[in-house]
Amino acid sequence: MDKDIKALNEQVRAESELSRSILEQVGKVIVGQIAMVERLMIGLLTRGHILIEGVPGLAKTLAVRTLADVIDAEFKRIQFTPDLLPADLVGTLIFNQKDGSFVPRKGPIFANLILADEINRAPAKVQSALLESMQERQVTIGDSTYPLPEPFLVLATQNPIEQEGTYPLPEAQVDRFMLKLKVGYPGRADERAILERMGVERPIAVDKVVSPKLLLRASEVVDQIYMDERVKEYVLDLVFASRDPKAFQLPDLADLIAYGASPRATLYLSRAAKAHAFLRGRGYVTPEDVKAIGMDVLRHRILLTYEAEAEQLHSEDIIRRIFDAVEVP
Numbered sequence: 428m429d430k431d432i433k434a435l436n437e438q439v440r441a442e443s444e445l446s447r448s449i450l451e452q453v454g455k456v457i458v459g460q461i462a463m464v465e466r467l468m469i470g471l472l473t474r475g476h477i478l479i480e481g482v483p484g485l486a487k488t489l490a491v492r493t494l495a496d497v498i499d500a501e502f503k504r505i506q507f508t509p510d511l512l513p514a515d516l517v518g519t520l521i522f523n524q525k526d527g528s529f530v531p532r533k534g535p536i537f538a539n540l541i542l543a544d545e546i547n548r549a550p551a552k553v554q555s556a557l558l559e560s561m562q563e564r565q566v567t568i569g570d571s572t573y574p575l576p577e578p579f580l581v582l583a584t585q586n587p588i589e590q591e592g593t594y595p596l597p598e599a600q601v602d603r604f605m606l607k608l609k610v611g612y613p614g615r616a617d618e619r620a621i622l623e624r625m626g627v628e629r630p631i632a633v634d635k636v637v638s639p640k641l642l643l644r645a646s647e648v649v650d651q652i653y654m655d656e657r658v659k660e661y662v663l664d665l666v667f668a669s670r671d672p673k674a675f676q677l678p679d680l681a682d683l684i685a686y687g688a689s690p691r692a693t694l695y696l697s698r699a700a701k702a703h704a705f706l707r708g709r710g711y712v713t714p715e716d717v718k719a720i721g722m723d724v725l726r727h728r729i730l731l732t733y734e735a736e737a738e739q740l741h742s743e744d745i746i747r748r749i750f751d752a753v754e755v756p
Contacts, residue, residue, distance in 0.1 A: 431653075435651060435652070435653060435710035435711075436709065436710035436711070437710075438648060438651075438710065439648060439652065439704075439705055439708060439709060439710040440708045442644070442645045442648045442705070443645075443705055443706060443707075443708045445636070445637045445641060445642070445645055446468055446472075446645070446705070446706050448636040448637065449468065449494070449497050449498060449636060449637060450464060450465070450468065452493075452497045452633045452634055452636055453490065453493050453494055453497055453633070455631055455633055456489065456493045456624075456631045456633060457486055457489065457490050457493060458486075458613065458617050458620045458621045458624060459613045459614065459617035459620070459621075460486060460490060460610065460613070462608075463479070463487075463490060463608060463610055464490055464494070465703075465706060466606055466608055466720075466723060467490065467491065467494055467580075467582070468494075468702070468706060469606070469699055469702040469703060469706070469720070470580050470582075470605060470606065471494075471498075471578055471580055471642060471646070472642075472645060472646045472649045472702040472705060473605065473646065473649060473695075473698040473699060473701070473702050474578070474579070474580075474646065475580075475604075475605025475606065475695060475698065475699065476561050476580060476581040476582070476583070476603070476604050476605055477580070477581070477582050477583070477604060477605065477606045477607075477608060478546075478583050478584075478585065478596075478601065478604040478606070478607045478608070478727065479582060479583070479584045479585070479607075479608045479609075479610055480584070480585045480586075480607065480608070480609050480610070481584070481586075481608075481609065481610030481611070482586065482612075483586065487542070487582070487584055487610065488504060488542055488544070491504075491540055491542045491582050492504075492542075493633060494540065495539065495540045496633050496635065497633050497634070497635060497636055497637070498539075498635070498636075498637050498638070498639060498642055499635040499637070499638050499639065500538075500539035500540055500578070500639050501538040501539045501540070501576070502538060502539070502540045502541075502542070503535040503536075503538040503540070503541055503542070504541075504542040504544060505535050505536075505541065505542065505543055505544065506544045506545065507543060507544060507545050507546050507547075507548045507549035507553065508548055508549065509548060509549065509550065511549045511550075511553045512552075512553065513552055513553055513555075513556035514534070515534065515553075516534050516535065516536050516553060516556050516557060516560075517533075517534045517536050517556055517560060517566045517568065518531060518532050518533040518534035518536070518537070518566065518568050519531075519532055519534075519568065520532070520568060520569045529569065531568045531569060531571065531573070533566075533568070533573065534566075536557070536560050536566060536575065537566070537573070537575060537576065538576065539576055539577075539578055539579060539580070539639060540580050540582070541579075541580070541581045541582065542582050542583075542584070543557055543581055543582070543583040543584070544584050545584060545585065545586055546583040546584065546585060546596065547585050547586075547595055547596060551597075554596060554600065555600070557581065557583075558600050558603055560575065560581075561581050561603060562603060564579060576639075577639065577643060578639055578642055578643060578646070583604070598686075598727075598730060601727045602689055602691055602727070602728055603691075604727065605695045605698075605699065605724065606695075606699065606720075606723040606724060607723060607726050607727040608723055609726075645705075648705065649698075649701050649702050649705045650701070651710075652701040652704055652705060652709075652710055652711065652712060653710060653711040653712070654697060654700070654701065654711070654712045655711070655712070655756075657756035658700075658712050658713070658714060658717065658756060659697070660756070661714055661717060661753070661755065661756050662693060662696050662697050662700070662717060663693060664753045664754070665688075665696070665717070665721065665725075665749060665750070665753055666687070666688045666690075666692050666693045666696070667687075668749045668752065668753050669684060669687035669688045669692075669725070669728075669729050669745070669746075669749060670684075670687030670688070671687070672684060672749075675749075675752055675753060676752060677748065677749070677752050680745060680748060680749075682732060682734050683731060683732055683734060683735040683738075683740060683745060684729060684730070684731060684732065684735075684745060685730045685731060685732045686729070686730040687728075687729060688725055688728040688729055689728055691728070692724060692725055692728045695724050696717060696720070696721060696724045696725070697712075699720040699723070699724055700712045700716040700717045700719075700720055701716075703716040703719055703720050704716045714755045714756060718750060721746065721750065722743060722746055725742070725746050726742045726743055726746060727742070729742045729745055729746065730742075731745065
């Protein structure tokens, strides 16, 4: 077993050089938002989609477009609006007058990286069309089904400021996102660097350092990363503590949690922890990997009661309590 892990470590170190090159190139353009860029990489490596909540102007679009340039992938930005239709997203059939037939016109969903900007501004039908594409990784137009390209990553954004005229995502649909990130303002030093770097309208060139095919190969290596049985039990303990806090000496949380994390949380927490270990050049997962990514996997999967809201508690407060209480192997 030790020999297998050693060999896997060497393979991971070799493959993770690609990730470091990607992060280095993206860092030429994006200042500060290291955590967001790393989570984008985790999404790519694990085929997991990401929901980002943050005010406008935090370089979300720029980060995704730059990442697409670096990995030589196709990028599409879709601005969600109340009048958007599912056909505007996935495509539709167009009548060909020459031969009297209908031909498919594929929508913007057919790209490697999709930025669904302000997803909560579109009605439920459009949101469902996007989420179905994310889940099935294919689109049906007329009677034909078309696979989406690989890799395929959806980054959806929500504006936390304006709620008027929006259609909030149902909690069951939010669960389909692997990660939910909350992006805040940059620090003063980072904002000064942004001013120096982006204060003049000139494009910053980045190199294409990896192809989508190589990225898919790296994702296969991520799947092979070793997770010890004790770490697996730790992941299960975290998830089950959100469902039955009394069993983990957290009786006061029982009245604060309406619904605990779903089984998707268990799967995504282990996959994301493997990708986090990969980015660190390790062929095995540690509890620190689980902790590092845990908040982003769990924050949208633990639903609070009215009592918790009355006490002005957030899911992050509950998750911190769970991480503090569950024994680390």
